[in-house]
Amino acid sequence: MQKGVFIIIGLIFGFTLYGQSSITETSIHDLVKNRADEIFDSLVEIRRDFHMYPELSGKEQRTSKKIEEYLLDLGLEVKTGVGGYGVVGILKGGKQGKKIAWRADIDAFSTNFPDVVEFASKRAGVRHICGHDVHTTIALGIANVLSDIKDELNGTVYFLFQPSEESFEGAKLMIKDGLFDIITPDEIYGLHMFPIPTGTISTKPDEVFTYMRRIRVSFKKGVPVDSVKELTTAIARDLSRAKSESKPWELQNLSHPEIGIFSPDNSYQDYLIIRDNFRVTELNDRYLFESVLYETDRLNLDSILIKAEQQILNSEYKDKFIGIEYTSEDPGVINNKELTESALNLIGEVYGGKSIIPDYGQIPFFNDDFSYFQQHVPGVYFLLGGSNSDKGLISMPHSPNFAVDEESIRIGVKYFASLIINRANVK
Ligand SMILES: [Zn+2]
Ligand SMILES: [Zn+2]
Structure with missing residues (x-):
């Protein structure tokens, strides 16, 4: 009996939703x-x-x-x-x-x-x-x-x-x-x-994802590598941002009902992660300090470079500083x-x-x-x-x-x- 009732409701619902032509659908x-x-x-x-x-x-x-x-x-x-x-x-x-x-x-x-x-x-x-x-x-x-x-x-x-x-x-x-x-x-x-x-x-x-960019900071040879690495690490930590208490980099929280991406007020919004373990390589007359960042807002990408550059120019290594740039710009998935x-x-x-x-x-x-x-x-x-x-x-x-x-x-x-x-x- 109950099953029958459901079938009838289903039929009515079907008609209401789709109209005559969508029986086929x-x-x-x-x-x-x-x-x-x-x-x-x-x-x-x-x-x-x-x-x-x-x-x-x-x-x-x-x-x-x-x-x-x-x-x-x-x-x-x-x-x-x-x-x-x-x-x-x-x-x-x-x-x-x-x-x-x-x-x-x-x-x-x-x-x-x-x-x-x-x-x-x-x-x-x-x-x-x-x-x-x-x-x-x-x-x-x-x-x-x-x-x-x-x-x-x-x-x-x-x-x-x-x-x-x-x-x-x-x-x-x-x-x-x-x-x-x-x-x-x-x-x-x-x-x-x-x-x-x-x-x-x-x-x-x-x-769907963040904007990922590879970031490269170049210095002339002669800078103390360890000290400059400390500087880039400090800048990365200073510029990174997240909602207070939230840790969007902790992926095990993805499906958490409150902090995961499925809650309207979750941790995975409005953040910037800059990896602070810069990799250092030599190229001709320079040292390259390279890392990766993840930013949720495309409009912030330019200002990240400007802010980092300002901090370097305020440091004691400014005379050896050559430049800062993004080296890869793969597009993100945009629905x-x-x-x-x-x-x-x-x-x-x-x-x-x-x-x-x-x-x-x-x-x-x-x-x-x-x-x-x-x-x-x-x-x-x-x-x-x-x-x-x-x-x-x-x-x-x-x-x-x-x-x-x-x-x-x-x-x-x-x-x-x-x-x-x-x-x-x-x-
Ligand atoms: Zn894969
Ligand atoms: Zn895959």
């Missing part, structure tokens, strides 16, 4: 869910295969071949060798619509931390400790689900399998190799595993505001409000070269939950005990296949 998401469940076991097998044979940035030959074979089997048009071992799959829907790109990174990482899973890496010193094996598998799963319903699908979907994310070169290489001559997406989406509960996703408009809001609304409508954890902060230390694609195409980068406290799994990228609840593959395929269908159908 509702049922297409049911097709997505069913197909994702059907192929789930095979996806887990594929993921474990990638996991056992991880490949470092620029060496993803085997992984690339497997991706190519899978996409060809699905009947997609496939381009290989895009920016190294990059692969692009093109799926044309049976109806008119927009062109949507989905990106997955495919490389593994160099680490000697022992692998914690049963299907451990068979390659010494190389491991999928960042979850790109899962990212790749989810993208293949989405391609499978969408191929299965391609007659009903609007528009075109591009699947980008990107090499060399860990070295931050792959996106640039694919673009330089003519990626945007091969494909012309209207929107681009991608994800990264993140230590939040499996079944949930998170993201926010605008900056398009409208697309982010629309994506979160859609996934919340189809999969329930509990599937989304709001994100109110900017995470230090991480970045993703997905940002290079976003410079060409508006897009959204999602954080996908892979942790499961009951199973003792924590999916914090690059941490020694990194592990993923494989249910997150099922979740990722469903949520983002539904998202792509919806976005391709937006007029």
Whole structure:
């Protein structure tokens, strides 16, 4: 009896939410869910295969071949060798619509931390400790689900399998190799595993991470290196800022209900971290003192250099001071505001409000070269939950005990296949 009541309410709710035309939309998401469940076991097998044979940035030959074979089997048009071992799959829907790109990174990482899973890496010193094996598998799963319903699908979907994310070169290489001559997406989406509960996703408009800059201070030879290092350390500590008592650099607090990024008034807002352990190298007639900083507000980046320079010019080493500069300026992940809001609304409508954890902060230390694609195409980068406290799994990228609840593959395929269908159908 009670079940019946719920079905009736569900039907009424469905009509109210979507109106007459969206009965089809509702049922297409049911097709997505069913197909994702059907192929789930095979996806887990594929993921474990990638996991056992991880490949470092620029060496993803085997992984690339497997991706190519899978996409060809699905009947997609496939381009290989895009920016190294990059692969692009093109799926044309049976109806008119927009062109949507989905990106997955495919490389593994160099680490000697022992692998914690049963299907451990068979390659010494190389491991999928960042979850790109899962990212790749989810993208293949989405391609499978969408191929299965391609007659009903609007528009075109591009699947980008990107090499060399860990070295931050792959996106640039694919673009330089003519990626945007091969494909012309209207929107681009991608994800990264993140230590939040499996079944949930998170993201926010605008900056997802902090602005990371490498900073270099140059002095003429003849300065006492140790004393100058003390000076740069003191400046780094003086300029760094955080809300009182908060420690945004403590990443274990990320999912803390009050201080983590999911509380509207959290620690991960309005801060600057300057690493105070400057590395010193010699170059011709000079010493270079180098470090890294993480700043939440782009508008502060110039004034950090000016303030540091002032402190050096007020010191006894001012006569030997040559200059201060940023030496690398990789763009950060910046989510398009409208697309982010629309994506979160859609996934919340189809999969329930509990599937989304709001994100109110900017995470230090991480970045993703997905940002290079976003410079060409508006897009959204999602954080996908892979942790499961009951199973003792924590999916914090690059941490020694990194592990993923494989249910997150099922979740990722469903949520983002539904998202792509919806976005391709937006007029
Ligand atoms: Zn990584
Ligand atoms: Zn990663």
